[in-house]
Amino acid sequence: MNQTLNQTWQERARPNRLERRIEFADYQSLRDFLDHAADLSEREGLYPDLGFGKNYLNITIHINDGDQELSQVQHQFARKLDQLLGEKTH
Amino acid sequence: MNQTLNQTWQERARPNRLERRIEFADYQSLRDFLDHAADLSEREGLYPDLGFGKNYLNITIHINDGDQELSQVQHQFARKLDQLLGEKTH
Numbered sequence: 001m002n003q004t005l006n007q008t009w010q011e012r013a014r015p016n017r018l019e020r021r022i023e024f025a026d027y028q029s030l031r032d033f034l035d036h037a038a039d040l041s042e043r044e045g046l047y048p049d050l051g052f053g054k055n056y057l058n059i060t061i062h063i064n065d066g067d068q069e070l071s072q073v074q075h076q077f078a079r080k081l082d083q084l085l086g087e088k089t090h
Numbered sequence: 091m092n093q094t095l096n097q098t099w100q101e102r103a104r105p106n107r108l109e110r111r112i113e114f115a116d117y118q119s120l121r122d123f124l125d126h127a128a129d130l131s132e133r134e135g136l137y138p139d140l141g142f143g144k145n146y147l148n149i150t151i152h153i154n155d156g157d158q159e160l161s162q163v164q165h166q167f168a169r170k171l172d173q174l175l176g177e178k179t180h
Contacts, residue, residue, distance in 0.1 A: 027137070031128055038121055047117070047144035054137035 009078050016070050018061040018078050022085070027054055036084045046077050099168050106160050108151040108168050112175070117144055126174045136167050 009020045024030040030052060037059075041047045049060040059081065061074045099110045114120040120142060127149075131137045139150040149171065151164045 027128070027132065034124070038117070041144075042117065049141065049143045051139065051141035053139045054131075 011070065016063050016068070018059075018070065018074050020059045020078070020081075022057045022059070024055050024057065030055060030057060033057065033084060037081060040077075040080055040084065044077060044080070046073070048077070101160065106153050106158070108149075108160065108164050110149045110168070110171075112147045112149070114145050114147065120145060120147060123147065123174060127171060130167075130170055130174065134167060134170070136163070138167070 007021055009018050011017075012019055022033075024033070034050065034052065034057070037048075037050065046061070049058075049062070051058040051060075061077055063070055063074065097111055099108050101107075102109055112123075114123070124140065124142070124147070127138075127140065136151070139148075139152070141148040141150075151167055153160055153164065
């Protein structure tokens with residue numbers, strides 16, 4: 001998919017979460033990715049916070065209510081988002 | 091469109107901007123609205139910051155680069171977003 005590279009995922013605290021910023025070459029590429037990400041959310045039942053403008057997207061994956069720590073659930077979801085971007089690593 | 095009501099637009103300063111939060115009854119309604127809003131952005135050439143999760147959307151309409159104050163451009167865009175929601179007032 002058409003995006004410029006970018007930081008990878010950052011683990012952050014208070015609250016514990018995974019964050020990543022992605023910059024896209026154009027708005028259509030960003031919209032395509034948002035559509036795929038929303039489909040993934042519906043399949044997985046996990047809804048990150050997504051913030052975007054014309055050519056950037058910030059993703060924040062929160063821990064489950066009641067949990068204290070990030071788990072495989074969040075990391076696997078992050079990997080699946082990477083795969084939507086055409087990346088194989090996380 | 092299927093959303094629960096909601097604050098209206100707020101004018102905020104530093105930087106000057108219009109903000110509105112909308113809560114939706116379900117994710118599909120939110121996705122539909124996002125699609126219409128993105129189409130509007132492409133038609134108008136104005137790209138607000140949009141932040142969303144499972145059932146909420148925060149919209150921030152910034153002033154143009156170089157401007158100091160909100161103008162009719164931002165207020166008209168806000169009205170058009172309201173119209174997408176099926177509302178007639180702003």
